Amino acid sequence: MSATTYRTCPRSGLQFESNAETLMVVNAVTAVVALLVGGILAIGVVLTRWPAVHWLAADTFYMVLTAHGIDMLIFWVIFFEIAVLYFASSTLLRCRLATPRIAWLGFALMLIGAVMNNLTVFQGGSSVMMTSYVPMMASPYFYAGLILFAVGALIGCFVFFGTLVVAKRDKTYQGSVPLVTFGAIVAAIIAVFTIASGAIILIPTFFLSIGLIDQVDPLIYRTIWWAFGHSSQQINVAAHISIWYAVAAIAFGAKPMSERVSRGAFLLYILFLQLASAHHLLADPGVSTAWKVVNTSYFMYFAVLASMIHGLTIPGAIEVAQRAKGYNNGLFEWLRKAPWGNPVFSGMFISLIGFGFLGGISGVMMGTEQLNMIIHNTIYVPGHFHATVVVGTTLTFMALTYFLIPVLFKREMIHPGLAKLQPYMFGLSMYFFCLVMMGAGTLGVPRRHWDLSFAGAAMAYEWPGAAYLMMGLVGIGGVAAITGGGLYIYITVGSLLWGKKLDGGKPSAHFTPIPVSAPSAAAQSYGSAGFAAPGTFVLAMVFLVSFVLYYFINWKYLSQVWGLS
Amino acid sequence: MSAILPPAERLWWKHPLDRVEGTWIVISFIWCMIMFAMMVGWHIWGKQNLSTETYRTTPELFTTKAQAVVDKYTVRTETFKNLAGIDEKIPVVAPPPGSDVYLVARLWNFWPIIELEQDKTYRLHITSLDYNHGFSLQPANINIQIVPGFEHVVKVTPNKAGTYSLVCNEYCGIMHHTMVSRLYVKQGGTP
Numbered sequence: 001m002s003a004t005t006y007r008t009c010p011r012s013g014l015q016f017e018s019n020a021e022t023l024m025v026v027n028a029v030t031a032v033v034a035l036l037v038g039g040i041l042a043i044g045v046v047l048t049r050w051p052a053v054h055w056l057a058a059d060t061f062y063m064v065l066t067a068h069g070i071d072m073l074i075f076w077v078i079f080f081e082i083a084v085l086y087f088a089s090s091t092l093l094r095c096r097l098a099t100p101r102i103a104w105l106g107f108a109l110m111l112i113g114a115v116m117n118n119l120t121v122f123q124g125g126s127s128v129m130m131t132s133y134v135p136m137m138a139s140p141y142f143y144a145g146l147i148l149f150a151v152g153a154l155i156g157c158f159v160f161f162g163t164l165v166v167a168k169r170d171k172t173y174q175g176s177v178p179l180v181t182f183g184a185i186v187a188a189i190i191a192v193f194t195i196a197s198g199a200i201i202l203i204p205t206f207f208l209s210i211g212l213i214d215q216v217d218p219l220i221y222r223t224i225w226w227a228f229g230h231s232s233q234q235i236n237v238a239a240h241i242s243i244w245y246a247v248a249a250i251a252f253g254a255k256p257m258s259e260r261v262s263r264g265a266f267l268l269y270i271l272f273l274q275l276a277s278a279h280h281l282l283a284d285p286g287v288s289t290a291w292k293v294v295n296t297s298y299f300m301y302f303a304v305l306a307s308m309i310h311g312l313t314i315p316g317a318i319e320v321a322q323r324a325k326g327y328n329n330g331l332f333e334w335l336r337k338a339p340w341g342n343p344v345f346s347g348m349f350i351s352l353i354g355f356g357f358l359g360g361i362s363g364v365m366m367g368t369e370q371l372n373m374i375i376h377n378t379i380y381v382p383g384h385f386h387a388t389v390v391v392g393t394t395l396t397f398m399a400l401t402y403f404l405i406p407v408l409f410k411r412e413m414i415h416p417g418l419a420k421l422q423p424y425m426f427g428l429s430m431y432f433f434c435l436v437m438m439g440a441g442t443l444g445v446p447r448r449h450w451d452l453s454f455a456g457a458a459m460a461y462e463w464p465g466a467a468y469l470m471m472g473l474v475g476i477g478g479v480a481a482i483t484g485g486g487l488y489i490y491i492t493v494g495s496l497l498w499g500k501k502l503d504g505g506k507p508s509a510h511f512t513p514i515p516v517s518a519p520s521a522a523a524q525s526y527g528s529a530g531f532a533a534p535g536t537f538v539l540a541m542v543f544l545v546s547f548v549l550y551y552f553i554n555w556k557y558l559s560q561v562w563g564l565s
Numbered sequence: 566m567s568a569i570l571p572p573a574e575r576l577w578w579k580h581p582l583d584r585v586e587g588t589w590i591v592i593s594f595i596w597c598m599i600m601f602a603m604m605v606g607w608h609i610w611g612k613q614n615l616s617t618e619t620y621r622t623t624p625e626l627f628t629t630k631a632q633a634v635v636d637k638y639t640v641r642t643e644t645f646k647n648l649a650g651i652d653e654k655i656p657v658v659a660p661p662p663g664s665d666v667y668l669v670a671r672l673w674n675f676w677p678i679i680e681l682e683q684d685k686t687y688r689l690h691i692t693s694l695d696y697n698h699g700f701s702l703q704p705a706n707i708n709i710q711i712v713p714g715f716e717h718v719v720k721v722t723p724n725k726a727g728t729y730s731l732v733c734n735e736y737c738g739i740m741h742h743t744m745v746s747r748l749y750v751k752q753g754g755t756p
Contacts, residue, residue, distance in 0.1 A: 058739060058740075058742065059739055062736070062739065062741075092569055127739075129736050133696070133697045133735075135695070135696060135713065136696045136697070136737070136738065173571050174571060175571045175572060175575045176571055176572055176575075176577065177571060178567075178568060178569050178570050178571050178572075179568040179569075179572070180568050180569050217714070218697065218712050218713050218714055218715075219712050219714070219715060222697075222712065245568035245569075246568060246569050248568060249567035249568040249569045249570075250569065253567060254567065254568070255567045255568065256567075256568050257583050257585070257586055258580055258581075258582050258583060258586055259572045259574075259577035259578070259580060260577060260578045260579075260580055260582070261582060261586050261590070262568075263577075263578075281710075282615070283615065283708055283709045283710040284710045284712060285617075285619040285691075285710070285712055285715040285716070285717030286617070286619040286712070286715050286717075287617065288617050289608065289614075289617055293604055293605060293608075296604075297600070297601050297604060300597060300598065300601045301597035301598075301600055301601055302597070304593075304597055304600075305590075305593050305594055305597050308589070308593040308596075309586075309589070309590060309593065312585070312586065312589045313586060316583075316585055316586070317568075364600065368600070368603070368604055369604050369607075369614075369615075370604065370607050370611060370613055370614055370615070373613065373615055373707055373708055373709065374706050374707065374708065375708065376699075376708035376709070376710065376734075377699050377701065377708055377710070377734040377735055378701070378706070378708060378734065442706070443704075443706070444701060444703045444704060444706040444708075444732070446699065446701060446732055446733075446734035447734065448734075448735075448736040448741070449734065449736075449741065449742050450741070450742040451742040451743075454742065454743060454745050455743075456648055456743055457648070457742075457743040457744070457745050458645030458646060458647055458648075458653070458655075458674075458745075459645060459730070459745055459746055459747050460745060461703055461730035461732055461745050463703075464704070514570060514571060516573075517570060517571075517573045531583075531584055531585045531588075532583045532584070532585055533583070533585045534585070536585065537585050537588070537589065540589055544592065544593075544596065547596070548596070551600065551603075555603065555607075558611075558613050559611070559612070559613065560724075561613060561705050561706065561707055561724075562613070562702075562705055562707060562721055562722055562723050562724055563612045563613065563686070563720075563721070563722030563724060564612075564613045564614060564615055564616070564707070564719060564720065564721055564722070565612070565614055565616060565686075565720045565722075
C-alpha cells in the first residue's frame with residue numbers, strides 16, 4: 001500500500017492520491033457514459049409523449065422509458081456519487097484510499113451489473129419500468145444486473161468508510177471532518193440502508209424470475225422496493241447538498257454560517273429522510289392512516305425542516321462571504337456581483353433555486369397524505385422528480401464537473417463560452433419542462449402512458465385541450481433540456497479528449513496533512529439589523545410565501561373533489 | 566474555515582447561531598408543524614380521506630362477488646368495439662345508495678361500468694386480477710393504486726353529475742394505454 005503517490009493540484013491546492021484519482025476518473029467517466037445513453041433514450045421518451053410527434057411505437061416506447069429511468073436514476077447518479085465519495089474522503093481528508101483493489105472490484109461489479117441490466121432491457125422482454133412491480137416479471141438478468149450493481153455500490157460505500165478510518169489513523173487532519181465530508185458520510189449511510197432494502201426485495205424477485213419461489217407479495221414488494229427506490233434519491237439529496245456547500249467554499253471561500261446548524265440538519269436527514277419512501281404508498285390499499293401520516297411527514301416534517309435549513313445556510317454562507325469582500329450595498333449586491341459566468345457557481349445556484357422552488361414545494365405537496373390522491377401516478381410525479389433529480393442532482397454534478405475538469409482531469413476546458421451558457425440552457429429549460437409536466441399532471445395526464453388519445457380503445461377519454469397543449473410544451477422543453485445535456489457531454493468529453501493538458505503537480509510519496517487553521521473572529525460587522533445575511537433571508541421569505549400559497553391552493557382544489565372516506 | 570476544510574473551531578458545536586439562521590429555523594419549524602396539523606386535521610374535518618379498509622382476496626373470490634352485483638343491479642348494457650374490432654357488451658350497474666359496488670381491473674379493461682347517484686355514498690370495492698393497475702377518475706382527477714390480491718374498499722360520494730372516465734395510470738403492459746372505461750353519475754331523484 002505504500003507504493004502510492006500524492007500530487008497537489010497547483011490550481012486548487014487539493015491533494016489527490018493516485019489510486020483514488022484513477023478510481024474517481026473511471027467512475028465519473030462511466031457516469032457520463034450512462035448519462036449519454038440515458039440522454040439519447042430521453043429523446044425517444046420526449047418525442048413520443050409530445051402528442052404532435054408521437055414518434056416511437058408503443059413497445060419501443062415502454063422499453064426506452066424503462067431504460068431511461070434506470071440509466072439516469074440509478075447508473076448515472078450512483079457512478080458519479082461513488083466518485084464524489086472518494087473525493088470527499090481521500091481528497092478532502094488528504095489520505096490514501098483504503099483497499100483500492102476492492103474498490104476496483106466494486107467498480108467492476110457495478111459496470112457488469114449496469115451493462116447486463118441495459119442489454120436485458122434492450123432485448124425487449126423486460127419493459128417493466130424502473131419500478132418493476134411484481135407480479136409483472138422481467139428477465140432474470142434484469143434483476144441480476146441490478147443486484148450486481150448494488151453490491152458494487154455497497155463495496156464503494158465501505159471503501160469510503162474505510163478511507164475515513166485511514167485518515168483518522170494517519171492523522172491527516174485534526175478535529176472534525178469537513179462539512180462536505182460529513183454530508184458525504186450521511187449520503188453513504190443512507191446508501192447502505194438503500195442498498196440493503198434493494199437487496200431484500202430484488203433477491204426474492206430474482207428467485208421468482210428463475211422459478212425458485214412462486215410468489216412475492218405485490219404490496220410488500222411495493223413497500224420495500226420504495227425503501228430502495230426513493231431512498232436512492234435521498235442519497236442524491238445528501239450528496240448534492242454537500243456539493244453545494246463545496247461549491248460555496250470553492251467559488252467564494254465561504255464558510256458555513258454555523259457548523260452546528262448545517263451538521264444538525266444533515267443529522268435530521270439520517271434520522272428522517274428515509275421515511276419518504278412512504279410517499280409512494282399513499283394511494284395504496286393496506287397501509288394504515290397512522291403509518292401514512294408518520295412516514296409521509298418524515299415524522300413531523302423534520303426532514304423538510306432540514307432541507308429548508310440548507311436552503312438558507314448555503315446562500316447565506318455565500319452572502320456572508322461576498323459581504324466580507326465588500327459587496328455590501330443593499331440587499332442583493334452580493335448576489336448581483338456573484339460570478340454568474342462561472343458554470344461551477346451558476347450551475348449550483350440554478351440547481352439550488354430549482355430544487356427548492358420546484359422540486360421541494362411540489363414534493364411536500366404531493367407527499368401530503370390526502371393531496372397525493374389528486375396527483376398519484378399522473379405526469380405531475382415525473383415533473384416533480386425531474387425538478388429534484390435533474391435540476392437538483394444532475395445539474396449539481398454538471399457544475400462540479402466544470403470544477404473537476406482542470407483539477408482532477410488536468411485538462412483545460414474546451415469552449416469555455418459554451419460552458420458558461422450550458423447551466424442556463426439546461427437548467428432553465430428543465431425548469432420549464434418540470435413546470436409544464438406538473439401542469440399536465442394537475443389535469444390528470446397519466447405518467448408512463450403511450451397514447452393520450454387512447455386510439456383503438458372502446459371508451460376513449462377526451463382530454464381537455466389544455467392537456468394537449470401542456471404535453472406539447474413538455475416536448476419542446478424536453479428537447480431544449482436534452483440539447484443542454486448534450487452540450488455538457490460535448491464539453492466534458494471534448495475537454496477530456498482534446499483539451500490542453502495541464503500540469504497536475506509533482507507526485508510525492510508522502511501526503512501533506514491539512515494544516516490547522518486559526519479560528520476566525522465570530523463577530524461580523526456587515527449585514528443589517530443583526531442579520532448577517534439579510535438578502536438570503538428575504539429570498540427565504542419569498543420561498544416560504546410561495547410554499548404556503550401553493551400548499552393551500554392544493555387543499556382548496558382537493559376540497560372540491562368527491563367525498564372519500 | 567470553509568466547508569471543505571475541518572472546522573477551525575474545535576468546539577464548533579458551541580459556536581453561536583446567527584440571528585438569520587435562528588429566525589429561519591423557528592419559522593420553518595412552525596410551518597412544518599402547520600403542515601403536520603393539516604394532514605392530521607383533515608382526517609377530522611376534511612371530506613377527502615382515502616379509506617384504509619382492505620381485505621386479501623383472490624381473483625375467483627372477487628369475481629364471484631362482482632358477478633353477483635352485476636346480476637342483481639344491471640340496468641342496461643352498452644356495446645363497444647373492443648381492440649379486436651368485435652362488439653362487446655358491457656353491463657352498466659346501478660346499485661342502490663349505500664351498497665357495495667365492485668370494480669374489477671384487469672388486462673386491459675375495467676369491468677363493469679358503474680352508475681352512481683350524486684351526493685349518495687357507496688362502498689366501492691376495487692381490486693386487480695393480474696398486475697398493478699391505476700384508478701384514475703377523470704376529469705375529477707382522483708387517483709388510487711390498484712394492487713392485485715388486495716380488495717380496497719373506498720367510500721365514495723360523487724358531488725357532481727356527469728360522465729366520468731376511468732383511466733388506468735399504472736403501467737400494466739403493452740396495451741396499458743388502451744385501458745380506459747366510464748363511470749356515470751346521475752342527478753339525485755331522477756332515473
